[in-house]
Amino acid sequence: MRITQVEVIPVKIPPEEIYLGGSKEGPTYYYRPGWRCVYSRMMETVFVKITAEDGTTGWGEALAPVAPEVTAGIIRSLFTPLLVGADPLATEVLNTRMYDAMRERGHVQGFFIDAIAGVDIALWDLKGRLLGLPVHRxxxxxxxxxxxxxxxxxxxxxxxxxxxxxxxxxxxxxxxxxxxxxxxxxxxxxxxxxxxxxxxxxxxxxxxxxxxxxxxxxxxxxxxxxxxxxxxxxxxxxxxxxxxxxxxxxxxxxxxxxxxxxxxxxxxxxxxxxxxxxxxxxxxxxxxxxxxxxxxxxxxxxxxxxxxxxxxxxxxxxxxxxxxxxxxxxxxxxxxxxxxxxxxxxxxxxxxxxxxxxxxLPEGPGLGVELDEERIRHHAVQA
The missing domain is CATH 3.20.20.120 (Enolase-like C-terminal domain)
Incomplete structure (x- = not known):
């Protein structure tokens, strides 16, 4: 069994209430008085979809509260060539290879590691679905x-x-x-x-x-x-x-x-x-x-x-x-x-x-959740 496809979907979803009670008015990214971090008025994230040759898919998600396009671009450009053709059950090997690939690129923090996290979660979901077992088992x-x-x-x-x-x-x-x-x-x-x-x-x-x-x-x-x-x-x-x-x-x-x-x-x-x-x-x-x-x-x-x-x-x-x-x-x-x-x-x-x-704890193989892919893609943005 091999991985045949890697898709990355950065999304920006308008929330009913701004995170931590911020204002809905103004530019997408803003700085709150007295707070150090930049925040978004949207709910932003990156989904990763990995498909095996039998059609089984696994979903991952990287934390991307701002600039999800950056994390998505790293996965699409740098990690997809490493993943396609690889064994989808080799979660540890693939995680190590992605980390090794970033050693000269600021590998200990930031968008690079977030990108690895999203792929790693997708691989565990895919592994669980291929084996018919939840990740916790x-x-x-x-x-x-x-x-x-x-x-x-x-x-x-x-x-x-x-x-x-x-x-x-x-x-x-x-x-x-x-x-x-x-x-x-x-x-x-x-x-x-x-x-x-x-x-x-x-x-x-x-x-x-x-x-x-x-x-x-x-x-x-x-x-x-x-x-x-x-x-x-x-x-x-x-x-x-x-x-x-x-x-x-x-x-x-x-x-x-x-x-x-x-x-x-x-x-x-x-x-x-x-x-x-x-x-x-x-x-x-x-x-x-x-x-x-x-x-x-x-x-x-x-x-x-x-x-x-x-x-x-x-x-x-x-x-x-x-x-x-x-x-x-x-x-x-x-x-x-x-x-x-x-x-x-x-x-x-x-x-x-x-x-x-x-x-x-959700039950079922992999992560135990099923995404409404059509709704997710409705909020997709260009990476």
Whole structure:
């Protein structure tokens, strides 16, 4: 059996609500005041479709919240010649060959590795479909089919509105919420306290600071969060400064969570060796399935739990996250983004399920999801 075709489909989908509550007006890409990253007013991603000679297809998805055409172009131009004619079951060999091919091209970060991740997910889906097995069984799992999650982000402009939204989620069985913050320590603490009080007894607040603070600020903020019973502090400082994160983790009792922007086991190894995090947050849309499983296994040796990052990924990426998460013993919790999740389900034949604070593992061969290909191609853009 050989691979006969590789198709890449970059898409831009108009969402009902802008990610993190941004405005719908203005250019597609914009910069939010006080936030470091560039954002898109569209829901952008890259789908990868790999076909074997018997007609079986596997789908992958690379995290591409901006400029999906770039990731698509890398796959189409650089990886397709390597993949066509190859054994579709050789996921590890092909992953290594793609990574080796990029060693002189900035191979440790960015669009190149994202492109590998999208292909890798498609290869695992294809392998599962050819063998008639779900990916979690190919990975040795599952440890569970019902996976705990937290609601990520309360996209409302005021603390009162965020608190009300938190109460609504709690009434639906979601008692764990992550806040996206990063203004001043005083303002952020007021937001955390308002949401904590809204969740009530038994609720848990996690905090994502989006790399906003310096080390002294993060120390002060972290100690205040400890007093409020916050579950973890995510991305408190710039990710390049692992020494500062290690010092923060040593000084504070609150768990420090980082890793959403890292892509390889080599980067996560440095985090673990330096003791720079209590929780790792790899994103399957940046690592792929093969690498995420290795990262989780390495973290297990340090007794560090894994809480996979999952932001604007669509159905394939969500399903891939669930398949790997079910197959690792050190899973802590999953990220649930309601708006991207609901949008993703509009492009699936059978929707993914998230209820009462848990995400449910899809069954069936491969990733366990079937895409509405016609609807996806309707939103395709030129690479």
């Amino acid at each position: 190919l990975l040795g799992g599952p440890y569970a089919r019902r996976l705990p999650c937290y609601v990520s982000g309360l996209p409302r402009p005021t603390d009162a509105e965020r608190a009300e939204l938190a109460r609504e989620w709690a009434a639906r069985g979601f008692h764990r919420v992550k806040l996206a913050i990063g203004t001043t320590i005083q303002e952020d603490l007021r937001t955390v306290e308002a949401v904590r009080d809204a969740l009530g007894e038994g609720g848990t607040v996690f905090v994502d600071a989006h790399w906003h603070y310096t080390l002294p600020e993060a120390m002060r903020f972290g100690r205040a969060l400890e007093a409020l019973g916050v579950g973890f502090l995510e991305a408190p400082m710039l990710p390049e400064n692992l020494d500062a994160h290690a010092e923060l983790a040593r000084q504070l009792d609150i768990a420090i969570a980082i890793g959403e922007g890292e892509r390889t086991r080599y980067q996560f190894k440095e985090i673990l060796v330096r003791g720079a995090a209590d929780i790792l947050q790899p994103d399957v849309g940046r690592t792929g399935i093969s690498e995420l499983k290795k990262i989780a296994g390495m973290a297990e040796a340090w007794n560090v739990p894994v809480a996979p990052h999952l932001s604007v990924g669509q159905g394939v990426m969500i399903a891939a996250t669930l398949q790997v998460a079910a197959a690792i013993p050190n899973l802590f919790i999953l990220e649930y983004q309601p708006n991207p999740f609901n949008l993703a389900n509009q492009f699936l034949a059978k929707p993914l399920v998230c209820e009462d604070g848990f995400m449910y």
